[in-house]
Every structure is written in C-alpha cells, then in structure tokens.
Amino acid sequence: MHLQLDGRGPLHAQLTRALKVALAHGRAGQGAKLPPTRALARDLGLSRNTVLTAYEQLRAEGFMEARVGSGSFVTSPLLAEAANDAQPMVAPPQTAYARRAREIHDPAWLGRSQPAGIRYSFQYGLPLVNPALTTAWARELARAAAYTAPNYPDAQGLPALREAICDYLARRRGVQAAPEDVLIVSGTQQAVSLSARVLLEPGDLAVVEEPQYFALRQILQIHGARVHGVDVDNDGLLPDRMPKESPRMVCVTPSHQFPSGAVLSLQRRLELLQYARRHDTWILEDDYDGEFRYDSKPLAALRSLDRDGRVLYVGTFSKTLFPSLRLGYVVMPTALRRDLVTAKWAQDFGSSAIEQAALAHFMQSGGFERHLRRSARTLLERRAALLEGLHAISQGRLEIADSHAGMHLVVWLRGKKNADLDAILAFAQRLGLGLHTIRPHYLRTPERAGLLMGYCGLSVAQIREAMPLFARVLDAAHA
C-alpha cells in the first residue's frame, strides 16, 4: 500500500490522514486486510507505536475493525458505496444546453478539417502569415507587459483600446461610436454568445442568412434559438423572404456576405432596418472582413444607417491580425450597454489586459493600418492568382462566384452534385490538395457541389502550383 505523509503535525496524525486517503482511493476496499502494524512501520521507517496510534484512531473513527488474531480490516461505509465503480466515460446530458450542444456540434469535425499530407490548403480561416507582423506584435506585447496594470481589468475593455477602435471605425468604416458604446470581446464568437444570452430565450426565433458561417449558426442553436435561414442573392439577403413571425434577432454580414461574397445593397440595408423597426427586432451586423475590399469603397454600415439603436456592430481582429489572438468588439446599442457588459462580466470578467493594451498601442501608433494596407496588397495578389488560375483550368467546369472583398471565394462545380463532393475532395486530398465543401455553411444542403476556397494561407507561387492539381481533380471528376 503506497502511503504519502504530508509532513504536517505529529507523525501518527500524518499516517492517519494518509491511510484515510488510501482508503478513500479504494486502495483497500471494504473487508480488505490492512498491513500488519510491524510490517507497515518497517516499510515507512516509522516506529511501531506511531502505526499503532494511527490504527487506533482509524478504529475509533470507524474506518476499520480489529479482529483478534487476524489483524485489521476495512469497514468504512464511505468505501462500501464507492467500491470498484468505473467512472462513466460520458454522462447523460445534464441540461438542455448540453443536450443541444451534443446534437449540434461535433468537436471531432473541427479536427478533421486539416488532414495530414496536404501541401496546398485552401481552408478558410487560415491566417495570412506575416513575419513583420509577428515581430511587431512581439514588440507590442513586451512593451504592454511593462506598463499594463496587473489588476482585474475593466469588464467592458481597456478605455485606450475602446478609443482606438472608435477612431478607426470613424475613419475607415464610417461608424460613429463613443468608447462607452464599445465592448471588447474575445472574438466574434463571444459577441454572438453574449448577444444570445441578452436577447434570446431558448425557443426564440433568430434569422441568419442562408448560407451563413456554420459556427454562428451552431452557437445560436446550442443556445436554444430556433434558427431560420433567409436566402441571399447577388445583392445579399432578400428582405422580402424575411419571416412573418417577428424574429428576436437577425444576424447579417452586409459588407461581404459569408460565404457567398455578395454585398448587401443600400436599398436592402434600408429595408432591413425598416423590417427590424416594424418587427421590434435586433440586428447583429457581423463585419468580419470588411477591411479588405478590392474594387470599391464599402457601403455605409448598417450601424451607421441605424437611427433606432437596433444594430449591434461586431468587428474582429481574427482576420486583420490573426485568429489565435481572440480579440474583437461590439459597438452596442445604448439600450443594451448595461446588459452586454454585465454578461461579459459574468462570462469571464473581461479580456486579457496586456493584449488589449498592445493592440491599443498598435492601432494608435499607426502600425495596425500600415499592416492592413500591406495585407490588402498581399491578398489582392493572391486573389488575382487564384482567379486567373481557376479561369485557366475551368473549361466551363467551374462557376466562380463574384466577390470583391475578404479572403475567400465560392466556386461551384458545374454538373456535379453535393453528393459527388466526398469522392472529389478525397481524390484532391490524395494529391495533397486541400479543398473544402461549402456544405457546413448551409442550413439546407445545396444540390450543387460547392467549394469554399480561402486564399489567405497560400503564397502566389503556391496557388499557381496548386492549379494543375485542381485541374487533375476536375479531369478525374468529369472522366
């Protein structure tokens, strides 16, 4: 029997405690015989009196009994109940939330998205790797670590960062906001999860675009919302398809519809705001990659057209910097400020202060916008290389959706069904080419076979190298 003394107080008391721990661990079950006192004393290097005192204490407390001539035996009722139960590998879901989470979200699926042996991955969400950013960010972090207060941060976010974001939004995105309107969050996911907490009861109706970012949909569904998808066309969400039943919340990506790439027209923006007013609905405007546009200035954000205070404008640094940072923000309607800040407080007390301070300085010093301009140039080149390559290999087999922003394209395989895709993608994978179905981003599986192609994680040279492989995939699919 392995026993560990804790070094606290008299030896016999230490041994008593160690024996109780051993019993509770089930290292000696009910009815088991305890080691003879003499043997245990020798093993542990203790005097026999110490062991006798400990055994006497255990007997007095009812953990063991002595049988004359036979030794000491475990009696503890604590152990009788606990004996030999294996821990269950998975408990039944303990709440409706946990049950929905299991039905809706498959954690293994996330791990599968980047299998081994892929040389050219067009996975959406891969970051733009940039050594200059790595160096700059390391410097900003070290700098911020030296002067950031170690105390619990303001749950709403560091005032300096909220100011820098307001300044940035006014100049670059046409959104007027004051620092007290801004809540710093750990990325768009937290913005959605806090909004759901504050705005949606389980069972409430929430509208998303169809298609939509799968994680947005899943977070709402896990929260318990009834999620209704409204179709999009080349001008974005179709307002006349909005449901008759008033949704509590509408989640839209007006700058660059995810994943279709459409830009919500101004007329539709106004109609959506009108719908929200008539139906007393909140709008979550997810501006996840509006910073990167290639052929036009952005339209006015919904938030900047919103006179009723119904729009939660959500921005993230996952695309402009890198996803492992986990920082984003919500420009809150005045009417919801207190609720959203309290929800953030109740969820995690506020985001990491040093990273907030580093980001505030990076924005204020101009480094962030220099980085954005550099990134936009790089992305423009990669996008051009991908478009050129796709057109070259298409031979009428590809339908490339128009998209003038962001870091991805949607490509449909003409004449192929969604059901054909598994085999096509598996073949691509054997060639070392990582292609990804658009399917997870639909509530209703599309009939056609569609790809979501992120071009952020590959250089121009790599994109060009990948095209002959893609051509072979198409050849095989049409053979």
Add this chain to the structure above:
Amino acid sequence: MHLQLDGRGPLHAQLTRALKVALAHGRAGQGAKLPPTRALARDLGLSRNTVLTAYEQLRAEGFMEARVGSGSFVTSPLLAEAANDAQPMVAPPQTAYARRAREIHDPAWLGRSQPAGIRYSFQYGLPLVNPALTTAWARELARAAAYTAPNYPDAQGLPALREAICDYLARRRGVQAAPEDVLIVSGTQQAVSLSARVLLEPGDLAVVEEPQYFALRQILQIHGARVHGVDVDNDGLLPDRMPKESPRMVCVTPSHQFPSGAVLSLQRRLELLQYARRHDTWILEDDYDGEFRYDSKPLAALRSLDRDGRVLYVGTFSKTLFPSLRLGYVVMPTALRRDLVTAKWAQDFGSSAIEQAALAHFMQSGGFERHLRRSARTLLERRAALLEGLHAISQGRLEIADSHAGMHLVVWLRGKKNADLDAILAFAQRLGLGLHTIRPHYLRTPERAGLLMGYCGLSVAQIREAMPLFARVLDAAHA
C-alpha cells in the same frame, strides 16, 4: 446637408447613395425640401447634370417627389416611421437572463470599491506587484509571440499548457490529471459560467458556502440557479447542514475557505464526497489560492479523493501571477469533458494562444515555481506584519479569524454591528485607509461588523504605516 460620396462607380450613383444615407439618417425628414439642384451641384463641386440624374433616380425609387415651381420634397416611407425618435437609454430586459443580471449585479458597485484618496488599500484581489515577474512575463510573451501558431487555437487549450498544468498539479497539489482532462479557461469566472451552462437549468438548486465569493454567487444567480448557502465553521463547510433537496452542484473552497480562511477537514471532505454520491451532485472545487500556505502542507484536494468523477477542480493564475492575465483551468470529470469543451468553444472558441504558450514555457522552465516561492515569502512577511499590527492595536476590539493560507484575513470588530460599518469605513476613507466590509460575500447579512483585509497590495512598511490609522478608526468607533 452634409453628404459623403463613397468614390465607387459613377458620380451620379455615388450621389444617389449619399442622399439615401442622409435621408435614412433623418437629415431631411418627410416633407422636407431638398436643396435646389443648382445649389447642391455648386456645394459639392459636381455638374448640375449629375445632381439631376441622382434626383431623378430618387424620384423613380419613390424617395422624393418634385412639385412644379416648388422644388423636390422627401416622401420616403422609411423616414416617416423613423422621424425624430430618440433612442431609449435602457431597453426593458429582453430575456430572463438580462432581467436577473440587472437585479443581481450592479456594475457601478465594482467601480466604487477603490475610491480616490486611498493611500493604504486593504482591498482583496489587488495583485502582488513584482517587477521581476513583469520583466519575466514580458520576455515570455515576446518569446511566445515568435513561435505560436497564429491559427484558431484548440478550444480546450494549448496541449503544452495542459501538460505543464498536469505536471504542476501532480507535484504541488497532489492532483493526478491527464492533459485531456484539462480545459483552459479565462479565469475562475469562466469556469463557473461554463459549469453553470453544462450543469444547471434555470431554477436548479446550487449550494455555495456561506460566506462565499460574491462573484461566484452572482454568476450562478444570473444564470438562474436557486443559490442556497451552507454555513461554515473553523473546519469549513458543515456537511450536516447540506439541504435535503439534492442540489445539482456544490461550490466549495476546501483548501482555504473564502473568505473565512477555514480549511475543510479531511473527514468533511470525505463526507461531502459521500453526500455528492448519494445526491447525484457535482462538486466545483475552487482552489483559488491553495498555492500559498504558511504553516502546513495542504490536505488532499477533493479531486484527489474523488473516485466517482464528480469533482470539477478549478485553478486560476489570477492569484499566482496577476488578475489581468485572465487564465485558469478546470480539471474536468471524464463524463463532462465533451460538454465543457463544447461550451468553451461556443463561448469564445478558446483562449489566447500566445498567452497560453508563454505560460506553458514559464511553467516548464521552472520560472513559475521560483516566482511562487518568492511570492510566498513576500506574502508571509506581509501577513506577519498585518497580524502583528492588528494584535498591537486591538486592545480587545478586534477578533482576528485564523487563516493559514492565501492573501487575506477576516477581522471582526467586536461590539460593532454590520449597520455601524458604513460610518466606520467612511471615516477610515477620510484618513486615506481603504477598509472593506465582508458583507458582499454573504447571502444573509451577518449581524457583526466584519472586514475582509487583503494584504497583497501593500508592502510591509505600508502595512505598518497603516496601523496607526486603523487604531484611530477603532478609537473613533469606540468613542
């Protein structure tokens, strides 16, 4: 009328959009007259034809009408509805969650806890300021920034950090865990909020210790739990006071009861585990400051005695490093692993990867435990100075609760009621002395006047300087 062109496409189209935005903003309400085309053209430096084309487009879309000889007037029904509404300052609560949050949590109260003019603050939760740690942490962050993957992190946490935590727990806290048991969270608050999501339906019973950390209680209450307080004595939670109705969860601080300072006896640990087994209850073991003990080795953690897989062991780096870091962890029961990891994913996709990597290296390199030893020495000196000072000024007026761990003490003012405290604390504040009532940490207001004294934020010299002020406070209170 201020108009901003977006530079995209033909000028007349730009002007049309800008006019729509102005209308939607209500800069010209229904019936308002639009500027004459000639004047607007001059103001904007455009040709009159451009303005005429834009006005014609707006007429065609029904946003305005031309009246012969009078000019153009706004007709848009979008604007008729939106005219002149002031945004509400606060919306009615949109969900039961939001309603509870408003009833339970007063964000202004947090800001009040550190008023201006305080020279000596005994506020609990202030960090141990340590220039050596600041330097080391800046170095670790810069280092980690250089090699940490920028991709979306594993929602469960960086494997290297989970391994480092397992190693630390085994050696220092007697807790055996594998990396797959560990979930990295943004501090204890997130551990509680995720556990509530996974384990508690609104209306479910949750047990906390009485007294307890106010934020733990509030998070559970905002989630919708019925929170029941079970009294503690000098050996911690009283198991025979546990409710007859089976609670879904019991939240305890066995290593160092917060705020009383009691250590839960081994016998009661076993009884609590037995209770949990009989009542099919989950236990959240909050080991918030068990690293700092001054006169004894810690008892075995509940988690290390738990054979049924009912204990969620929660640790934090807010006390051992600093609170603005926002990192902590849960050692999860096997049966709840998937649910808790998915809840973390749905809440924020995972914690910041660079800070996780920095912490993993700090732990693996031995820097963390060196820092702990240094901190423990410093805290021991501060604690001794505070105890010595309190005994010196007490003259029978103070009852100093026994506590052999952590960074705070509970001090009762003999002969004073809780109701007397406001005046006493206000007097202390006028002297520049920051004293804090223990009241927020009770569900049921105690009759006695009690102080929660954190000694982490003051040097030995400052603690000594503060004692004569405290003596004056006591003199005044007893005058």
